[in-house]
Amino acid sequence: DAKTTQPPSMDCAEGRAANLPCNHSTISGNEYVYWYRQIHSQGPQYIIHGLKNNETNEMASLIITEDRKSSTLILPHATLRDTAVYYCIPQDTGTASKLTFGTGTRLQVTL
Amino acid sequence: ETGVTQSPTHLIKTRGQQVTLRCSSQSGHNTVSWYQQALGQGPQFIFQYYREEENGRGNFPPRFSGLQFPNYSSELNVNALELDDSALYLCASSLGVRRGLGEQYFGPGTRLTVT
Numbered sequence: 001d002a003k004t005t006q007p008p009s010m011d012c013a014e015g016r017a018a019n020l021p022c023n024h025s026t027i028s029g030n031e032y033v034y035w036y037r038q039i040h041s042q043g044p045q046y047i048i049h050g051l052k053n054n055e056t057n058e059m060a061s062l063i064i065t066e067d068r069k070s071s072t073l074i075l076p077h078a079t080l081r082d083t084a085v086y087y088c089i090p091q092d093t094g095t096a097s098k099l100t101f102g103t104g105t106r107l108q109v110t111l
Numbered sequence: 112e113t114g115v116t117q118s119p120t121h122l123i124k125t126r127g128q129q130v131t132l133r134c135s136s137q138s139g140h141n142t143v144s145w146y147q148q149a150l151g152q153g154p155q156f157i158f159q160y161y162r163e164e165e166n167g168r169g170n171f172p173p174r175f176s177g178l179q180f181p182n183y184s185s186e187l188n189v190n191a192l193e194l195d196d197s198a199l200y201l202c203a204s205s206l207g208v209r210r211g212l213g214e215q216y217f218g219p220g221t222r223l224t225v226t
C-alpha cells in the first residue's frame with residue numbers, strides 16, 4: 001500500500017474554500033485515490049475518488065497531479081458541518097477493498 | 112444516513128468474555144468490511160466478507176472471527192476479550208462488483224469497553 005502524508009490539522013473560515021493536500025509519492029499505477037471524512041463520533045463518510053483525472057461531485061472536487069504523486073481535496077464553500085478528520089487513502093484494485101486509514105487531517109471550520 | 116446499521120450502540124464487557132457485534136448492510140450491497148478504531152487513531156481493517164466468504168483479513172488474531180449471512184448482514188465475534196480490545200467497531204458495506212473498488216458506506220459503530 002502506498003504511504004500518505006497529510007498535515008495533521010488545518011483551519012478554514014466558513015464560506016471559504018478548504019484545500020486539503022495529500023502526498024502519496026509511492027502510489028502505484030493501479031491505485032485509486034479515495035477521500036473519506038469522519039465527523040466526531042460517527043462512522044467515516046465517503047467523499048470522492050479518482051485515478052488520474054480531476055473529479056467533482058456534489059460534495060467536493062479532487063485534483064490529482066499529472067505524476068499522481070499528490071492530490072488536493074477541495075471543499076468549495078466550507079461550513080461548520082464540514083469540521084471533521086479527512087483521510088486520503090490510495091486503494092489498489094487488486095486488494096479486497098481494504099481501506100488503510102492514516103492519521104488524516106483535522107479540519108476545523110470557524111465562523 | 113448510509114442505511115448501514117449496527118447493534119448494539121454501546122457495550123461493556125469484562126476481560127476474558129466473548130462478544131458478538133452485528134451489522135446490517137445497505138440494501139443491494141453484498142460485501143461487508145469490519146474495522147477497529149482505537150481512541151485517537153484511524154480505523155484499522157479487521158476483515159471483509161463477500162457473498163458469505165472471508166475475502167481478506169488484516170493483522171488481527173484468530174480470536175477475531177466473523178460471519179456473513181445470506182441476506183448479507185454480518186457478525187463480528189471476539190473471544191477472550193482483552194483490555195486493548197476497547198474501541199469503536201465499525202462495519203462498512205459496499206457493492207463488490209469489481210474486486211477492490213467501490214466506495215464503502217459505514218455504520219455508526221459499536222463502542223466496546225472492556226474492563
